[in-house]
Amino acid sequence: MSDTPAQTVPFVRDTMLPPAPPPASQAGALRWLRENLLSGPLNIALTLLGIGAVWYLLQGIVPWLAHSVWSADNLTQCRQIITDRWGEGATGACWAVIRERWTQFLFGFYPQHLYWRPTLAFALLFVALAPVLFARVPKKLLWFSVAYPFVAFWLLWGGSLFLPLTVAAGFGLGWAAFALLHRFGTIPAVAAAVLLPVLWWLLFAGDLSRDLTGLVGREVPFWLEQVRSDKFGGFVLAITIGVAGIALSLPLGIMLALGRQSDMFLIKTLAVSFIEFIRGVPLITLLFTASLLLNYFLPPGTTFDIILRVIIMVTLFAAAYIAEVIRGGLAALPRGQYEAADALGLDYWKAQRLIILPQALKISIPGIVSTFIGMFKDTTLVVFVGLLDPLKGITDAVRASTDWKGIYWEPYIFVGAIFFIFNFAMSRYSMHLERRLKTDHRQE
Amino acid sequence: MSEVIDRRIDRSHMQVSDEVAIQISRMNKWYGSFHVLRDIDMTVHKGERIVICGPSGSGKSTLIRCINRLEEHQSGKIVVDGIELTSDLKNINKVRSEVGMVFQHFNLFPHLTILENCTLAPIWVRKTPKREADEVAMHFLKKVKIPEQAHKYPGQLSGGQQQRVAIARSLCMKPRIMLFDEPTSALDPEMIKEVLDTMIELAEEGMTMLCVTHEMGFAQAVANRVIFMDQGQIVEQNEPAEFFRNPRSDRTKLFLSQILGH
Numbered sequence: 001m002s003d004t005p006a007q008t009v010p011f012v013r014d015t016m017l018p019p020a021p022p023p024a025s026q027a028g029a030l031r032w033l034r035e036n037l038l039s040g041p042l043n044i045a046l047t048l049l050g051i052g053a054v055w056y057l058l059q060g061i062v063p064w065l066a067h068s069v070w071s072a073d074n075l076t077q078c079r080q081i082i083t084d085r086w087g088e089g090a091t092g093a094c095w096a097v098i099r100e101r102w103t104q105f106l107f108g109f110y111p112q113h114l115y116w117r118p119t120l121a122f123a124l125l126f127v128a129l130a131p132v133l134f135a136r137v138p139k140k141l142l143w144f145s146v147a148y149p150f151v152a153f154w155l156l157w158g159g160s161l162f163l164p165l166t167v168a169a170g171f172g173l174g175w176a177a178f179a180l181l182h183r184f185g186t187i188p189a190v191a192a193a194v195l196l197p198v199l200w201w202l203l204f205a206g207d208l209s210r211d212l213t214g215l216v217g218r219e220v221p222f223w224l225e226q227v228r229s230d231k232f233g234g235f236v237l238a239i240t241i242g243v244a245g246i247a248l249s250l251p252l253g254i255m256l257a258l259g260r261q262s263d264m265f266l267i268k269t270l271a272v273s274f275i276e277f278i279r280g281v282p283l284i285t286l287l288f289t290a291s292l293l294l295n296y297f298l299p300p301g302t303t304f305d306i307i308l309r310v311i312i313m314v315t316l317f318a319a320a321y322i323a324e325v326i327r328g329g330l331a332a333l334p335r336g337q338y339e340a341a342d343a344l345g346l347d348y349w350k351a352q353r354l355i356i357l358p359q360a361l362k363i364s365i366p367g368i369v370s371t372f373i374g375m376f377k378d379t380t381l382v383v384f385v386g387l388l389d390p391l392k393g394i395t396d397a398v399r400a401s402t403d404w405k406g407i408y409w410e411p412y413i414f415v416g417a418i419f420f421i422f423n424f425a426m427s428r429y430s431m432h433l434e435r436r437l438k439t440d441h442r443q444e
Numbered sequence: 445m446s447e448v449i450d451r452r453i454d455r456s457h458m459q460v461s462d463e464v465a466i467q468i469s470r471m472n473k474w475y476g477s478f479h480v481l482r483d484i485d486m487t488v489h490k491g492e493r494i495v496i497c498g499p500s501g502s503g504k505s506t507l508i509r510c511i512n513r514l515e516e517h518q519s520g521k522i523v524v525d526g527i528e529l530t531s532d533l534k535n536i537n538k539v540r541s542e543v544g545m546v547f548q549h550f551n552l553f554p555h556l557t558i559l560e561n562c563t564l565a566p567i568w569v570r571k572t573p574k575r576e577a578d579e580v581a582m583h584f585l586k587k588v589k590i591p592e593q594a595h596k597y598p599g600q601l602s603g604g605q606q607q608r609v610a611i612a613r614s615l616c617m618k619p620r621i622m623l624f625d626e627p628t629s630a631l632d633p634e635m636i637k638e639v640l641d642t643m644i645e646l647a648e649e650g651m652t653m654l655c656v657t658h659e660m661g662f663a664q665a666v667a668n669r670v671i672f673m674d675q676g677q678i679v680e681q682n683e684p685a686e687f688f689r690n691p692r693s694d695r696t697k698l699f700l701s702q703i704l705g706h
Contacts, residue, residue, distance in 0.1 A: 151477070334549075334551075335554065336547060336549050336550075336551035337551060339514050339547065339551060340545075340547065340551035340553070342512075342514060342540065342568065343512055343514060343539045343540055343543075343544075343545040343547075343614075344540065344541070344564070344565035344613075344614075344617065345540035345541030345565060345569045345617070346537075346564075346565065346568060346569060347533070347537055347540075350568050350569075354568060355553055355564075356563060358555050359554070359555050362555065412519060437555070439555055439556075439599065440554050440595040440597070440599040443519075
């Protein structure tokens with residue numbers, strides 16, 4: 001009996017096979033159709049049903065869009081034009097309402113002669129974002145990104161130039177205190193960096209700003225016409241809250257996520273309670289708290305801008321979600337990354353900044369951007385605290401006018417389309433960023 | 445047994461001095477209620493090449509991870525390069541920047557290039573100017589024979605290359621002591637040799653090394669002392685020739701017969 005079966009013959013390959021091309025593709029339109037749509041009786045039925053559904057929808061929408069009217073003074077006139085052109089019973093979109101009221105959707109009740117200010121602030125937003133978002137933009141522009149919040153504040157609300165300047169000086173003071181005291185240890189440096197600016201804002205900033213304004217008078221380079229918060233509305237409001245919320249909630253979310261992972265009991269407990277509390281209540285509850293309850297807690301007579309309050313609440317809300325998203329990213333990192341950073345002698349903050357967070361944030365990009373998109377859409381909820389959001393606040397205002405009473409789809413489609421543009425852009429950017437940061441499997 | 449070591453070892457610089465590099469006395473460690481390390485006493489002199497072996501779960505990795513305090517010990521004393529390891533973070537980071545560590549799974553930073561992996565700690569811990577750090581990094585990358593990969597990412601390298609980068613990354617901190625935690629266990633057989641060669645070169649230059657490894661060929665060729673651990677204790681230690689020819693304890697004999705005899 002032999003170990004090998006009888007038919008096995010010793011074999012040695014003497015020539016290696018060259019790689020051969022794959023079999024020529026048999027794909028064609030018909031083949032694709034058959035495989036994807038008509039592969040069996042059930043699929044044939046479903047395909048037909050799908051075509052029917054699409055046909056039914058298009059039948060309603062296409063004529064309505066085709067019969068669009070772009071200029072009319074009011075809804076009655078608009079409907080008259082449609083009836084005249086396409087006969088009795090014809091439906092059509094009345095975009096004339098957008099043509100007449102688009103400024104209101106964009107600017108709310110912001111004074112008309114000052115429209116240039118939010119427009120300029122919006123344009124500058126892209127300049128400020130460029131160095132943050134794109135690697136190829138020179139990093140020196142980051143200085144403008146740092147200054148942008150103060151510039152935008154001044155442009156949007158107006159008033160004295162010295163108010164944003166003294167507020168900014170507070171941040172400068174904190175930074176200087178940190179830089180000077182850093183050598184004496186992290187704790188005194190951080191304490192000074194927090195306390196000094198707060199004292200500055202509470203005790204000196206207001207008076208200094210007022211005195212300086214009094215000194216130079218309400219002249220143009222130092223003074224812009226003031227616009228009160230209740231004049232804000234539409235997309236100026238949504239974008240102000242959205243951008244501020246996004247910019248503030250990311251760092252706060254990172255700190256919360258790190259806090260939740262901390263070994264220190266007190267910090268961990270604070271972070272966990274904060275996150276669980278904020279995620280546990282609806283955003284509207286927080287907004288109501290911001291608009292009503294805060295007045296009870298603040299000393300009487302304090303005026304605390306409603307938009308600022310809403311921004312704080314939206315920020316806290318988004319930060320709690322972002323913290324959890326980032327915690328997922330942190331948990332996905334192998335322990336070896338922490339150990340390698342430790343073994344090289346990096347301290348906690350350097351390890352986080354250079355090793356852990358760049359990787360954890362990269363993993364969390366889709367979740368973070370989802371949270372941002374959700375938050376931007378949630379800015380429409382400010383209608384419940386009396387602010388004029390674009391979706392309901394402004395749309396209701398338009399529909400309440402005698403001219404456009406009864407109009408329904410067009411304003412919502414317009415507002416929806418603008419939201420879509422912003423959110424789709426964010427979504428595409430996040431995909432771009434994921435591709436750019438992809439360093440793990442470059443051999444493709 | 446030593447088919448992976450195919451060259452003469454240059455012993456002219458391998459000198460053990462009287463100076464103590466690591467002093468461990470009556471050190472104990474528990475994971476919860478599990479007693480991982482029991483009464484470890486160990487003195488490592490400058491220039492020693494020590495191989496630690498033992499069955500899995502014997503505490504050998506934990507022991508060297510205690511030396512740079514990736515693991516905390518609960519009693520006893522560890523003094524590294526004259527600095528006692530306590531909960532004082534400053535001391536810990538000082539020790540860590542003097543002690544290089546190479547891991548089983550390399551633990552390179554995947555978001556940084558090979559060069560950035562090597563210059564990160566010198567720049568941020570040692571405050572070396574970037575240009576100088578780049579030069580030092582290239583020097584060590586040449587030494588581990590992969591300078592041409594400097595601008596690639598770890599994910600593009602083979603396991604053996606990654607482990608050599610990890611060694612170069614540790615060397616860039618100019619450590620006095622190197623710890624190796626099963627550096628070849630995660631590698632394909634044909635890549636083990638290139639990593640061992642790098643380690644041998646390091647030994648030839650007189651580096652103080654502690655290696656947890658099952659590469660007995662390496663132990664025989666390079667080590668001046670082999671330590672066998674079991675159940676959290678040092679069971680036997682001897683110079684390699686004696687250790688392999690004449691194991692004294694039954695546990696050592698059993699272990700050696702299992703990994704060497706086939």
